Amino acid sequence: MDNNVTKFGSMFAAIMGIAALGFGIMEFVGEEWGPLTAEGGTFTAWRAIILLCAGVIYLSSVTNFIDVRQIVKAVAASIMIWIVAAMDIWAMIAASIPSGAEEAGEPWFASGADFLAAYGPPYMPAMYLLVPSLVIIYFITRRRIAS
Amino acid sequence: MWEVKVERALTADERWDLVDKITKEVVKVGAYKPGLRDALASLTVNPWTGIPFAIAVLYGFWTFFGEFAGLFTDGFFVRIFGTHWIPWLSGALEGLPDWLFTILVGDRAVFAEDFVGDPCFAAGGVLTTGLFMPFAVVLWAVIALFLVLAILEDTGYLPRLAVLVDTVLHKIGLHGFAIVPTLVSLGCNVPGVTATRLLETRKQRFMMIALLGVFVPCGAQIGMMEELIPGLIGWVFLTLAIGYLGFGWVLNKIWPGESPEILMDVPPYRAPQWSNILRKTWSRTRHFLMVAVPFVLLGCAIVMVLYATGAMDTIASGLEGFLAAVFGVPADATASLVVGFLRKDLAIGLLPIDAMTNYQVFISVILLTIYFPCLATFAMLLRELNWKEILATLGFLIVTIFVFGGILHLIGLAGGWY
Numbered sequence: 001m002d003n004n005v006t007k008f009g010s011m012f013a014a015i016m017g018i019a020a021l022g023f024g025i026m027e028f029v030g031e032e033w034g035p036l037t038a039e040g041g042t043f044t045a046w047r048a049i050i051l052l053c054a055g056v057i058y059l060s061s062v063t064n065f066i067d068v069r070q071i072v073k074a075v076a077a078s079i080m081i082w083i084v085a086a087m088d089i090w091a092m093i094a095a096s097i098p099s100g101a102e103e104a105g106e107p108w109f110a111s112g113a114d115f116l117a118a119y120g121p122p123y124m125p126a127m128y129l130l131v132p133s134l135v136i137i138y139f140i141t142r143r144r145i146a147s
Numbered sequence: 148m149w150e151v152k153v154e155r156a157l158t159a160d161e162r163w164d165l166v167d168k169i170t171k172e173v174v175k176v177g178a179y180k181p182g183l184r185d186a187l188a189s190l191t192v193n194p195w196t197g198i199p200f201a202i203a204v205l206y207g208f209w210t211f212f213g214e215f216a217g218l219f220t221d222g223f224f225v226r227i228f229g230t231h232w233i234p235w236l237s238g239a240l241e242g243l244p245d246w247l248f249t250i251l252v253g254d255r256a257v258f259a260e261d262f263v264g265d266p267c268f269a270a271g272g273v274l275t276t277g278l279f280m281p282f283a284v285v286l287w288a289v290i291a292l293f294l295v296l297a298i299l300e301d302t303g304y305l306p307r308l309a310v311l312v313d314t315v316l317h318k319i320g321l322h323g324f325a326i327v328p329t330l331v332s333l334g335c336n337v338p339g340v341t342a343t344r345l346l347e348t349r350k351q352r353f354m355m356i357a358l359l360g361v362f363v364p365c366g367a368q369i370g371m372m373e374e375l376i377p378g379l380i381g382w383v384f385l386t387l388a389i390g391y392l393g394f395g396w397v398l399n400k401i402w403p404g405e406s407p408e409i410l411m412d413v414p415p416y417r418a419p420q421w422s423n424i425l426r427k428t429w430s431r432t433r434h435f436l437m438v439a440v441p442f443v444l445l446g447c448a449i450v451m452v453l454y455a456t457g458a459m460d461t462i463a464s465g466l467e468g469f470l471a472a473v474f475g476v477p478a479d480a481t482a483s484l485v486v487g488f489l490r491k492d493l494a495i496g497l498l499p500i501d502a503m504t505n506y507q508v509f510i511s512v513i514l515l516t517i518y519f520p521c522l523a524t525f526a527m528l529l530r531e532l533n534w535k536e537i538l539a540t541l542g543f544l545i546v547t548i549f550v551f552g553g554i555l556h557l558i559g560l561a562g563g564w565y
Contacts, residue, residue, distance in 0.1 A: 057199065075187060079200070083203045087210040
């Protein structure tokens with residue numbers, strides 16, 4: 001990988017690290033801010049710990065990003081974010097299918113409008129980190145081409 | 148060449164020294180340039196990065212499990228049973244004699260108009276709660292657990308988790324692969340007991356089986372906990388993990404035998420083959436359906452016979468004072484705890500949660516988990532252990548219930564949480 005890509009990689013890791021730390025703290029606080037929610041649930045503390053750890057791991061990969069042992073830290077942190085975000089998406093899918101009605105005669109499945117509404121905001125913090133974390137695929141590809 | 152005089156069996160340390168000597172002479176280490184996959188493999192077994200990664204993986208494991216089971220159980224099956232099947236069945240079988248109605252459908256009071264509660268759990272009959280639990284609650288939980296477990300196995304993550312926990316498990320005389328039977332047991336204790344064959348010595352197998360039978364709740368129990376006490380499940384698991392490690396440490400000290408080091412074969416990370424994943428999940432789920440479901444139905448039938456004959460009231464009132472004094476559980480929960488000897492999952496469903504404080508619910512669920520293992524698991528113990536070990540397991544179980552349950556009760560009293 002050339003110097004520019006390495007610099008870009010370091011910047012990516014630094015920004016993602018700070019963002020993940022910030023969102024991890026938000027998960028601990030557990031409130032709703034506009035389209036972002038970190039309100040309670042069974043696993044709130046787990047999510048917060050994972051985001052904080054992902055943030056620290058991203059930041060530890062900032063220096064010498066060209067080295068495979070450094071890039072892989074950013075890859076691991078990204079996978080951690082993907083797991084949390086994927087579970088948030090899976091929770092939305094699971095909530096969007098049944099109608100929730102309990103009486104006989106009422107529909108079993110959610111209506112089209114309710115189905116779509118389940119995917120609307122507010123979203124959990126990891127969802128906002130999901131898309132930028134995918135940038136790591138660019139670095140993986142560049143590394144593969146370079147080697 | 149090496150000359151080994153075989154006058155006695157080598158100790159584990161001597162064997163490792165020999166391995167080192169041989170390796171130094173025959174293995175030449177050249178320049179090695181690790182790829183990304185190799186680096187990820189190393190990173191996930193390094194405690195500093197591996198433990199946070201493991202927390203993320205286990206979070207995914209449990210969230211997927213909870214949402215998957217919730218989708219089918221709460222989304223569809225509670226309604227299928229609660230609104231359609233149970234009301235229809237109680238009407239269709241209304242003319243049956245009381246004793247037979249109680250066994251097949253459940254307590255008639257549950258079907259009275261003024262009844263407040265969920266008939267799916269409260270009815271208790273073989274054809275109502277007996278079918279609801281395995282097919283509406285437990286089956287989906289078990290499928291989710293086995294599916295994720297198969298993915299972890301086939302990607303190559305499970306052996307890395309074993310390496311990661313090896314140091315901790317060595318402190319209690321086990322090694323990293325003990326995590327495999329432990330995770331399998333979270334689906335069903337029966338294959339979990341079989342999976343202990345991975346362990347090297349009889350001591351390790353005995354310890355693992357004893358710890359599985361006492362401290363590892365199966366998918367059926369977890370499914371019920373997820374359904375009834377989702378807010379307490381984290382505390383229950385934390386407490387059971389402390390018990391698993393603490394009592395494992397004690398067992399390691401008092402039970403004779405060896406706990407040798409082992410060399411673990413850690414495969415590279417691979418993309419899983421979905422046909423393999425589905426085949427494994429189906430094979431384990433089918434095993435659960437064939438082995439565990441008949442015991443659920445039998446357990447329900449025995450419980451309802453005890454209720455129909457009035458024996459349950461007699462046993463419950465006999466144990467009421469004792470259980471309240473030693474463990475602090477209220478009189479209303481005594482019958483559920485008695486049911487726990489037959490079906491732990493059914494017992495969790497029968498706990499009068501509304502009439503109990505959070506701590507009473509917590510301690511009751513812990514007691515139900517560390518109780519006598521389910522009948523199917525007990526049958527496996529008979530197959531896998533000798534008589535001395537079976538008696539020791541039962542002794543361990545009784546001691547654990549009183550010591551662990553008693554300590555939790557004292558903590559509750561000290562904290563003023565009753």
